[in-house]
Amino acid sequence: MAQVTLRKIVKMYDDTEAVRGIDLDIADKEFVVLVGPSGCGKSTTLRMIAGLEEISGGEIAVDGEIVNDVPPKDRDMAMVFQNYALYPHMSVYQNMSFGLRLKKYPKEEIDKRVQEAARILDIKDLLERKPRQLSGGQRQRVAMGRAIVRNPKVFLFDEPLSNLDAKLRVQMRTEIKRVHQKVRTTTVYVTHDQVEAMTLADRVVVMNKGKIEQIGAPNFLYHSPATRFVAGFIGSPAMNFLPCKLEQAGDGLNVRLSDTIAFAVPAERVQRYRPHVGQDLTFGIRPEHVTEAQPNGSKNLAMFDAGIEVVEPMGNETMVFFSINGTEVCGRTDPNAGAKVGATAKMAAHLDHMHLIDNASGRVL
Amino acid sequence: MTAAEATIDHGAPTRARYGSMSRDRRWALRWSYFFLVLFAIFFLTPPLYMFITSLKTSHEISAATNPWWVFHPTLSNYIELLTSSTYITFFRNSAIVSIFVVCITMLISVPAAFALARMRFWGSAMLATGVFLTYLVPDSLLFIPLFKMFAVFNEWTGIQLINKWWVLLIVYPTLTVPFATWIMIGYFASIPKELDEAALMDGANYRQILMKIFIPVALPGLIAATIFAFTVSWAQFLYPLAFLTSPDQLVLPVGIITTLIKGDVYNWGQIMTGALLGAAPPLIIYAFLMDYYIAGLTAGATKG
Numbered sequence: 001m002a003q004v005t006l007r008k009i010v011k012m013y014d015d016t017e018a019v020r021g022i023d024l025d026i027a028d029k030e031f032v033v034l035v036g037p038s039g040c041g042k043s044t045t046l047r048m049i050a051g052l053e054e055i056s057g058g059e060i061a062v063d064g065e066i067v068n069d070v071p072p073k074d075r076d077m078a079m080v081f082q083n084y085a086l087y088p089h090m091s092v093y094q095n096m097s098f099g100l101r102l103k104k105y106p107k108e109e110i111d112k113r114v115q116e117a118a119r120i121l122d123i124k125d126l127l128e129r130k131p132r133q134l135s136g137g138q139r140q141r142v143a144m145g146r147a148i149v150r151n152p153k154v155f156l157f158d159e160p161l162s163n164l165d166a167k168l169r170v171q172m173r174t175e176i177k178r179v180h181q182k183v184r185t186t187t188v189y190v191t192h193d194q195v196e197a198m199t200l201a202d203r204v205v206v207m208n209k210g211k212i213e214q215i216g217a218p219n220f221l222y223h224s225p226a227t228r229f230v231a232g233f234i235g236s237p238a239m240n241f242l243p244c245k246l247e248q249a250g251d252g253l254n255v256r257l258s259d260t261i262a263f264a265v266p267a268e269r270v271q272r273y274r275p276h277v278g279q280d281l282t283f284g285i286r287p288e289h290v291t292e293a294q295p296n297g298s299k300n301l302a303m304f305d306a307g308i309e310v311v312e313p314m315g316n317e318t319m320v321f322f323s324i325n326g327t328e329v330c331g332r333t334d335p336n337a338g339a340k341v342g343a344t345a346k347m348a349a350h351l352d353h354m355h356l357i358d359n360a361s362g363r364v365l
Numbered sequence: 366m367t368a369a370e371a372t373i374d375h376g377a378p379t380r381a382r383y384g385s386m387s388r389d390r391r392w393a394l395r396w397s398y399f400f401l402v403l404f405a406i407f408f409l410t411p412p413l414y415m416f417i418t419s420l421k422t423s424h425e426i427s428a429a430t431n432p433w434w435v436f437h438p439t440l441s442n443y444i445e446l447l448t449s450s451t452y453i454t455f456f457r458n459s460a461i462v463s464i465f466v467v468c469i470t471m472l473i474s475v476p477a478a479f480a481l482a483r484m485r486f487w488g489s490a491m492l493a494t495g496v497f498l499t500y501l502v503p504d505s506l507l508f509i510p511l512f513k514m515f516a517v518f519n520e521w522t523g524i525q526l527i528n529k530w531w532v533l534l535i536v537y538p539t540l541t542v543p544f545a546t547w548i549m550i551g552y553f554a555s556i557p558k559e560l561d562e563a564a565l566m567d568g569a570n571y572r573q574i575l576m577k578i579f580i581p582v583a584l585p586g587l588i589a590a591t592i593f594a595f596t597v598s599w600a601q602f603l604y605p606l607a608f609l610t611s612p613d614q615l616v617l618p619v620g621i622i623t624t625l626i627k628g629d630v631y632n633w634g635q636i637m638t639g640a641l642l643g644a645a646p647p648l649i650i651y652a653f654l655m656d657y658y659i660a661g662l663t664a665g666a667t668k669g
Contacts, residue, residue: 050562050566051565052562052565052566071565072562072565072566073565073566073567073568073569073570077566078566078567079562079563079566081559081562081563082559083557083559085557085559085560085562085563086563087560087563087564087578087582088582089581089582089584098564098567098569098577099566099567099568102567102568102569102573103568146563146567150567156566
């Protein structure tokens with residue numbers, strides 16, 4: 001049971017500000033993922049929650065109690081590190097029980113908890129081994145086991161999967177999710193991988209340059225990004241960004257991408273976009289919303305011709321690349337649509353999913 | 366196609382390259398062995414000569430016979446030394462001093478190295494360099510000022526430090542602590558930072574991190590530092606020569622010289638025997654901990 005509250009958290013290294021005033025409320029049992037490019041301050045934030053870094057400004061509270069000056073050992077949090085940080089001279093059992101032994105738990109209790117955690121993580125056979133005798137995935141499990149046995153208020157994960165190969169990473173990702181469903185504990189998870197963030201989180205916190213760009217549920221962030229940064233960071237392949245101009249067209253509005261291509265803004269958005277007529281904006285649309293032209297032309301489907309330049313068949317879909325006014329655009333088409341390099345294809349933009357971004361502020365309108 | 370590839374694989378260029386590599390290697394090995402043998406002869410001849418001489422009577426040593434051969438072997442030198450109470454006293458003094466110095470060194474340098482390597486504080490980097498610089502000041506430069514300091518100390522407090530064996534417990538650590546600390550800093554610095562952070566999160570305090578994580582993980586370094594401290598205090602010559610005079614206070618290296626050389630008379634047989642027996646304890650310790658010692662020195666060195 002623990003809520004974690006961050007109020008105007010600041011971290012200074014000499015003269016540089018690594019974290020610049022972060023406000024975040026983490027609910028009890030919630031799985032929150034901090035995601036962002038390297039150097040965005042996500043790890044520093046996590047380490048401040050853990051107590052491994054001094055807080056330069058602001059307050060961190062656990063269950064309403066300010067912990068700024070509480071040493072890490074008294075915060076009752078457990079942390080899983082990127083490089084596992086297992087004690088090399090101890091067996092798996094000793095590694096997992098280290099924290100409990102320091103707190104002088106009775107032997108039977110320690111044994112019960114270690115066996116239980118080993119069962120959850122499926123590492124019962126490894127308890128007598130030394131860390132050097134384990135594979136990367138097994139080590140990561142032990143590191144998680146060490147956190148679980150403590151039964152802490154908060155779990156902290158610092159890029160725990162970055163050292164694993166791609167296949168194992170996917171496997172361990174599911175494992176972490178499963179463990180969190182079994183052992184429901186407030187969790188703060190740091191990663192630079194937006195897929196990890198999307199798949200694991202109850203709420204994702206997107207950070208950039210020491211600030212929070214947006215907080216929200218994975219799907220909400222995906223469909224309603226608040227800023228250009230979030231729109232570009234979440235989702236793979238990344239959202240297409242095209243310079244555009246907003247024009248008056250009778251009662252409605254047009255988004256002009258080039259001399260020849262202009263889309264009519266969906267009627268329900270006209271009101272929202274009207275103040276920005278005449279401004280230089282950026283038009284954003286995800287690749288899956290740029291498809292081959294569809295016969296049953298639904299509402300707000302804008303058709304246009306595109307000279308296909310690159311075709312990447314993926315099996316379940318085929319990525320196509322073409323240019324509009326010199327900017328490369330990626331679209332996802334049905335593999336049966338038969339996109340061909342050099343051919344001119346009829347494409348459709350699903351304008352219900354378009355975004356307009358104010359170039360000056362970087363905010364999505 | 367495959368056949369053609371196979372021919373190319375076993376073709377002349379490959380074989381020639383492999384041949385030249387192995388010829389190179391053969392020469393390198395020949396030279397290595399040549400120098401190894403040279404050094405072995407160079408370093409093992411003196412102890413061999415000591416051993417031969419220790420089996421001779423004084424009469425035979427002074428006789429003009431082949432010095433590399435024993436004509437009338439005798440154990441009398443060994444028996445005389447091992448039954449002489451002064452020699453046993455030297456041996457005991459040396460052992461006590463060395464063991465205590467090792468303990469004192471470890472008690473100071475391990476926590477010091479931990480603090481310097483891990484607990485970042487103002488001036489810690491400079492202090493670490495300073496510790497090593499201290500080691501570079503030779504004892505031959507220090508023994509006269511030290512002697513003067515002890516005399517002044519005696520004037521002020523009335524406590525006599527000169528000619529007491531235990532004064533070595535104060536003096537030797539000035540030689541051993543800096544170097545042992547420096548070795549241990551290197552070792553501790555090579556332990557990943559996440560390990561102490563994990564221990565911190567697990568609820569350990571600094572003392573527990575040192576005792577339960579750092580010391581076991583850096584055990585080879587600890588052993589290297591122990592051997593170093595033992596060797597230094599066992600073999601140190603200048604300080605006991607300067608500060609100790611009475612036979613009951615003397616340690617082995619100086620004791621042998623002062624009691625077995627009487628004016629112009631060198632009791633060579635017993636000097637050789639005493640030195641040979643005195644070299645035994647470090648040798649035994651080396652033999653047991655050799656692997657650790659070598660691993661320890663390289664690990665400390667690369668870091669520095």
